[in-house]
Amino acid sequence: MTRPVIQTIPALPFGMLNAFLLRAGNGAILIDTGLPNALGKIKTALAGLGLGFPDLRLIIVTHGHIDHAGSAKAMSEASGAPVLLHEGDLPYYQGAAPVLRPSGLFGRLFEMTGAIERPFDPFEPDILLSGTGSFGLAQFGAAGQVLPTPGHTPGSVSVLLENGDVFAGDLAASGILLGGIAFKGRPKRPPFEEDPKAAAASLTDLLDRGGKRFFLGHGGPLGRDAIRRHVAHLERLSRPARP
Numbered sequence: 001m002t003r004p005v006i007q008t009i010p011a012l013p014f015g016m017l018n019a020f021l022l023r024a025g026n027g028a029i030l031i032d033t034g035l036p037n038a039l040g041k042i043k044t045a046l047a048g049l050g051l052g053f054p055d056l057r058l059i060i061v062t063h064g065h066i067d068h069a070g071s072a073k074a075m076s077e078a079s080g081a082p083v084l085l086h087e088g089d090l091p092y093y094q095g096a097a098p099v100l101r102p103s104g105l106f107g108r109l110f111e112m113t114g115a116i117e118r119p120f121d122p123f124e125p126d127i128l129l130s131g132t133g134s135f136g137l138a139q140f141g142a143a144g145q146v147l148p149t150p151g152h153t154p155g156s157v158s159v160l161l162e163n164g165d166v167f168a169g170d171l172a173a174s175g176i177l178l179g180g181i182a183f184k185g186r187p188k189r190p191p192f193e194e195d196p197k198a199a200a201a202s203l204t205d206l207l208d209r210g211g212k213r214f215f216l217g218h219g220g221p222l223g224r225d226a227i228r229r230h231v232a233h234l235e236r237l238s239r240p241a242r243p
Contacts, residue, residue, distance in 0.1 A: 005022070007028075007049055008020055011067070012178075014180045016178045016180040016218060017178070020215055026055070028049060029058045030075065056081040057081060059079075059081050060146060061085045062156055063170060076126075083126050084129070084146060086128070086129040086148055086157050088156075089154060089155025090155065094122050098116060100116060145160055152193055156170070157169070158171065160210075164211055168206065169216070172216060178191065189230075189234070211224070
């Protein structure tokens with residue numbers, strides 16, 4: 001099967017923060033919107049596909065942190081495209097501060113900056129997933145579906161295409177510090193992770209469904225073997241300590 005056209009939007013340099021455009025028929029689907037004031041970067045990425053804001057068919061936000069949802073309201077207003085997200089993170093999109101559980105030293109230091117807790121323009125979704133329900137993308141010109149994949153946050157979602165490409169948000173990361181920069185082939189936990197056991201289960205589900213190439217919000221992409229190694233690491237973390 002021919003791979004769909006994917007345009008990475010470098011919301012920060014060196015792969016530290018990625019959003020993605022998926023060419024879908026005569027339009028495109030935007031997966032994550034980056035930080036606030038990212039419209040210029042998204043416009044440039046659309047132009048690289050020969051498209052503009054009116055050609056955007058759907059905006060999918062993988063979770064409710066400012067670095068992924070920060071420009072969602074502005075993008076929806078500029079393009080008229082509907083926004084899809086999961087109800088598990090709805091309070092975050094409405095202005096509530098996110099729950100931050102640092103996964104290590106960098107996460108603890110990063111939390112002290114307050115960067116992830118900064119407010120962004122709140123908004124209401126046009127398409128709201130609930131529970132374990134999925135959403136097919138055929139009506140928007142793409143062969144794939146949006147799946148609830150909790151772990152990083154309760155309302156995290158991933159996009160799984162029929163060819164095995166996965167857009168997994170922050171279910172995993174790679175690289176150093178925030179992600180990217182170097183060692184992008186080495187999987188690691190994102191700076192914050194609400195439930196590592198749930199993240200492992202979500203990644204396992206994506207692998208079982210045929211996920212092959214995992215595009216990430218920080219670093220990546222990663223292949224199946226790297227994701228399997230990361231799942232094993234998360235499962236070890238989740239085991240109860242021996243008495």
